[in-house]
Amino acid sequence: MGINFKIDENLCIGCKKCVTDCPVSIIGFDKVPFMKDETHCLKCQHCLAVCPTGALSILGKDPKNSISADMINLDSSELEKFIKFRRTVRKFKDNELSEETLNKLIEATSYAPSGHNSKKTFLTITASKLETDNFLAFMMREFEIYLKSNTLPDAYSFLKYVHYQYKKKGDDVTFRGAPHIIVTSIPKGLTISYVDTIIALSYFEIYANSLGVGTVWSGIGRYFFEILPNLKDYLKIPEENSIGYVMAFGIPDVRYYRTVQHEKLNHKILGLK
Incomplete structure (x- = not known):
């Protein structure tokens, strides 16, 4: 062809x-x-x-x-305000997103740039709160089994607190009670492959916010993937893929009324005094 x-x-x-x-x-x-x-x-x-x-x-x-x-009429000042208004959400309603909305998110994310235009990032998304909660429960059971081996590296010791909060207090520190998660993965060995998965999630997040969908980057979730290989099997993530990152998302159960006021990042513009 x-x-x-x-x-x-x-x-x-x-x-x-x-x-x-x-x-x-x-x-x-x-x-x-x-x-x-x-x-x-x-x-x-x-x-x-x-x-x-x-x-x-x-x-x-x-x-x-x-x-x-000719069909695009995007005001740069409005986009700047939108970017500055974005907030990480840690309180979510149980309301699940429609299949139509999930597909719109996937389509927009598909336009994210990738190294050599490889487009190898694989998206795994939970379609319901039940699916997300079941996965979280499985994750915590797997962690309990792992703890019995007494091989938890010191750098991951904080996961004991995450597990304690879940088991003893019913507090979901990992996904913050969000009804959905998205896990990015990519075939092992690709050049700058991990970067591709982060770029994809950045596109996902920006478009999600435009739809009124809140997001939270779950570094804790990624830490669990690093030590619990069975999590990939549970989510049917291709065996040859390595995990990029984890993000939880859903309808926010909190409202923000204004932007925060960040200082500029440390920077240097070459050629300017």
């Missing part, structure tokens, strides 16, 4: 934008663009996106089905 690189000669104006924008320089030009070496194509679709007349299609994608730049 190949990459199905096609040019509508009735629409092509010979601007060569697809030729000059291709990140691996595999598009040539002879009256119209042509594919020189499809084996090195990244499948990034930059050529489809940069064509001003929609004359180019690739991978069976019809440019008419893409969102046109």
Whole structure:
């Protein structure tokens, strides 16, 4: 099948934008663009996106089905306010998100950039509060078994407190009572693969907030994955994948009325006094 690189000669104006924008320089030009070496194509679709007349299609994608730049009217000042207003949520309602909302989140996350456009990040999501609670219970049982081996590294000793809060007080410190979690994973051995999973979750979080969905990055959850290999099996995460990160999400049970006021990160801009 190949990459199905096609040019509508009735629409092509010979601007060569697809030729000059291709990140691996595999598009040539002879009256119209042509594919020189499809084996090195990244499948990034930059050529489809940069064509001003929609004359180019690739991978069976019809440019008419893409969102046109003319349809985007995003005010940068409003986006800045939105980013600054984002808060980590640690109180959630039991309300579950609809399948439609979950699929919208997955689709938006699919547009996150990845190294070499590999798109290898795998998303595992719990669809219900029951599914999330059952997994949390399994995690705590597995941790109890692990504790009996007396091999818990000192760096993970705080997980004993997390377990105590859950068993003795019914307090979910790991997922904060959220109805859903998302776990990112990626095949082992890929270059900068862990970074890809974090970028994907960042896209997930921003879009989730735009839908009124709160999120919390669960470092505790990731720590449990590091010492409890059976967690991957429980969630049916591919055996060849390593865990990226864990995030809990749902409808917030808290309302924030204003932004906080952070200081700028330590920084240096080269070339400026």
